[in-house]
Amino acid sequence: MPVLVVVGAQWGDEGKGKVTDLLCEQAHFVVRYQGGNNAGHTVENKYGKFALHLVPSGIFNRDLVAVVGNGVVIDPTVLRAEIDELEGRGVSTANLKVSGKAHLIMPYHIMLDQIQETRLGKGKIGTTGRGIGPAYSDKAARQGVRMQDVLDPEGFRERVIATMRAKAEVMAKTYDQDVSSLEAECERYIDAAESLRAHIDDTELLVWSALRRGASVLLEGAQGTLLDLDHGTYPYVTSSNPVAGYACVGTGLGPIDINEIWGVTKAYTTRVGEGPFPTELTDETGETLRELGCEFGTTTGRPRRCGWLDLVALRYAARINGMTGLCITKLDVLSALDTIKVCTAYSYKGETLDELPPAQAVFREVEPVYEEVPGWKTDISNAKSVQDLPQETIDYLNLIINNVRIPVSLVSVGAKREQHIKVPYPAVERRPGPGEPRELEDQKDGGHSSDMGR
Template identity: 50%
Template sequence: MPALVLLGAQWGDEGKGKATDLLGGSVDYVVRYQGGNNAGHTVVVGDQKYALHLLPSGILSPGCTPVIGNGVVVDPSVLLSELSGLNERGVDTSKLLLSGNAHIITPYNVTVDKVTERFLGKRKIGTTGRGIGPTYADKINRVGIRVQDLYDESILTQKVEAALDVKNQVLTKLYNRRAIAVEQVVEELLGYADKLAPYVSDTVLVLNQALEEDKVVLFEGGQGTLLDIDHGTYPFVTSSNPTAGGACTGAGVGPTKISRVIGILKAYTTRVGAGPFPTELFDEDGEALRRIGGERGVTTGRDRRCGWFDAVIARYATRVNGLTDFFLTKLDVLTGWEQIPVCVAYEIDGKRVEELPYSQTDFHHAKPVYEMLPGWTEDISKAKTFGDLPKNAQAYVKALEEMSGAPISAIGVGPGRNETIEINSFI
């Protein structure tokens, strides 16, 4: 049963798009199983750069069927805009499948997201303001709007009324905002129905039948392990489960059908938004990582916070996801440092801690314990095999592999599709 999960092993932005694109020519389906347009992938094909937000990276691979699973929250205007943009660039998007059970991000979800963040002030979470959290909250509160509801005006109207009964009270009385008209929302959502109809499908049935026919299915997570609603640095997390278990619930396949779980690991560490970050740098090294690595969010446009590699969170990601492999990205960014610090443990209240503390308080107070590894100055972007790398770069990769708890099976040495060293095949 050739089903693979590919996910972020840090705080997201690890280069999942490159990894998915690399595998795209070898798989039959690529499935997004959670998140929304708060996630983003950059894929470089030749001299073309593609920024994807909702669409699975597999949409750039001819012969691959891209799928948006039931666990994703979908902003119809963003999805249609993204499809239109790719079509204009000659990309065939006709094979896309969209789960009828995926939840819709409504205009009022976006409004609630933005006004809540403003209201929180210094205590804000650092959301993207795109309505992701409020949409997942509606889903759990059982007042959410699903894709299939766009095709029954009566049900859609009832659901929007139910949601706005409460939200309008909050908007007008707490945030001093105007009430949102039910009719206006219903009219806007119905306007998307015909445009989305060619893509809407029973994706759970399609994917399970594909696996029964020995098709290769790749499940692609958005964000990263440390942003998982259950297993991340709560409350500075996303509103869904990017970890491996989320692939089962977000796509409707059983765990026994997953054969491999691949963690994408950047050769250093970044995160976007608020929250603890033990190895974060506020000096010239941090600025250099940001500049050389092009560390700006694909979706948010915000500069990413940068720091040295953190082996503690890598080990944690291995554990909670059951990782079988790592794909190490952006090794080339570290070229030029004489020595490269790697966080091997934390110091918390004077004690050395080698595993991620479960206590939020402890994690906030964690100070990195560094081990210095020798750097390299040689250009590695043309390396095709592990042996082509400078000895110190090889030693760095081997050290990260040993510290992280799973084999590194591929290494990114540049942004291009072909700038990857494959050590072990994923398929």
């Protein structure tokens, strides 16, 4: 800090909620900067276990201001329900602020999202059907409604109903959709949105002013780099930009304000929905990872596709985001395995690829090149420091570090809040560019400064 971005380094579901919750101890503000309730953060603390979709994870810290930024699209019924649940379980939401520039999801967005996904048939994207894409489409087409519109209740209702009727006519005629319940649903959403009036604020000015007073700010992304609209595995992506570069757009801060960018990755890889996944495991090992890692979507409940850690994709995420630190989660899940594979390169038509191919037609066809390492077959969930980890675990972490060339800042060894290891690291040298040797020269002390336990 004072401004640190937490970004997903894979296809989402990396454990950003836990990392953000821990970092909130050092922050004065936490800001969610993009996405909608298609994302889900699971947080477990003294209040219990929570699945948050819109409210930032930092809400549990009473001394912290939690902000839903302008880059987020908000389903008002979901946000209302989350606030009510938090308050009902003893968590104050008095410090929750919502940008007046954030756009609202309405029932017609959800209906259109589900219609379009169904009509794609075998070519479906794998959307959550929450209306996220259509809401962002309306934003880009300058047809959206925003949180600040509720400050003019009469005008807000007129705009929502007028938009609903225009879209209902299209859905009825083009898709033969029953839209008879749409107006009543919109009324319910209007009521929910108006109930959030007390939380609306000029959050861009609020955060900027706090930063100028010396406050620490945590910017929290949703989904992950490989789901980014521009830099992900298009078209199997989300409708916004989870990458760190969008944190400025989605909060109203300038690029020079950002000091650190931490990427969060699991010790293996998962994906929900459709799209390419080079290291996917459809065998017993994949099922073991799913069961031990409880790999079922926070938002949809869908079983996640599981596979080995993909260091090619992780290097790509580090580059795209400009990461300064790496957080590795669910390391404990691998404790059950005798051996572990890690993808260090791809093979495509006899050629070895060290970087993620820019063409999706190529990425769909690559085969992973694995390095196999021994497992540790030891429960590490009670480890409090690197010294408590088996040497095989340390070697696995060093393999990641020396491939990605980003220092590890935090390791999670269990689902509970206290099950983590904070790892202060010296800076590592830059990662070799394409065509350069992977192994850099040793440091003056004769070893890699990035290695753990050395």
